[in-house]
Amino acid sequence: MSAVRPAPEHAAPAGTPAVPSFAVIPGDEVKNVLEGREKAVVEVVEATYRLHGAGRTVNPPSYFLRFPDRPSSRIIALPASLGGENQVDGLKWISSFPANVESGIPRASAVLILNDPGTGYPYACLESSIISAVRTAASAAAAADRLSSGRPRPTRLGFVGAGLIARYIHTYLEGTGWSFDAVGVHDLSTDSAAGFRTYLEQSGAAGRVTVHGSAEELIRNSDLIVFATVADRPHIDEPSWFRHNPVVLHVSLRDLAPQVLLSAANVVDDVDHCLRAATSPALTEDLTGNRDFLLGTLDDVMAGRVTVPADRPVVFSPFGLGVLDLAVGKFVYEEVARSGELRIIDNFFHELRRHG
Secondary structure: OOOOOOEEEEEOOOOOOOOOEEEEEHHHHHHHHHHHHHHHHHHHHHHHHHHHOOOOOOOOEEEEEOOOOOOOOOOEEEEEEEEEOOOOOEEEEEEEEEEHHHHOOEEEEEEEEEEEOOOOEEEEEEOOHHHHHHHHHHHHHHHHHOOOOOEEEEEEEEOOOOOHHHHHHHHHHHHHOOOEEEEEEEEOOOOHHHHHHHHHHOOOOOEEEEEOOOOOOOOHHOOEEEEEEOOOOOEOOOOOHHOOOOOOEOOOOOOEEEHHHHHEEEEEHHHHOOOOOOOOHHHHHHHHOOOHHEEEEHHHHOOOOOOOOOOEEEEEEEEOHHHHHHHHHHHHHHHHHHHHHOOOOOOOOOOOOOOO
């Protein structure tokens, strides 16, 4: 590895495109760039939703690598291409191994590859578990703000699932101006619930923190609810728990039974992506044979093409778009490059002449 310096390009004959150098951005640098930048990252995410809604992205279906001998684990590839001023192509490669939690390490790990749209050459590899968590949290914060318009602003926040994603969503809500009188926590793991409660209390701005013994108790006592679990099938099937019309950030996608979604106004990030892979919206489509239960996308809400009713629960179910990872990853790359701290791998590309 070379000394830390800005990225050069490999020399190329006149008139031919230059091959970019290859940089590695580790997790500590990613964290340093993103920490305290919640409002800026939410702006990046909202701008990306607008580009996606305008058809200026390419976001194929995610590809799932599953293992017959490890059925709870998977690795997902999210290829994508982002247009606009910050054009970039790339791939997020993210694993989910729930058994890691029992060993004291995070469930998910990830890398993000950024490709030059001119030559196709990859020019950066970023540690991406933080980027993935941040883009998820920024999306949730944007949705909470947009979907609360036209109804009383929620003051009681509840988390079903108390892992890393819940922590990032809390950080992004507070970092974008939210404050709460009370925060509730429910997790099947008492250790996780207790640990998250300690984190919330130490954050200093959480309001009263309560660990609830059941999901029903938490839901009935919250008007902004975050589902951030590892559930692989619906476990919440009672619409009456949502009669107080909360805003629901259904980040983990598989917690709510179809009858809950059918009683709510439903917003997704992308219709075709969200209605696949046994998500709750996909199960609802299978049950009804149509997509009439969907109100629209978050971009539709932002653009004013649809109005969220205030007299029903509203559920945001984001599948998680690869273009969001690219946008946040490009933001990180440009900030590190601007600082002159890129770590370049010398001679990463060796065969640079077609005929030797």
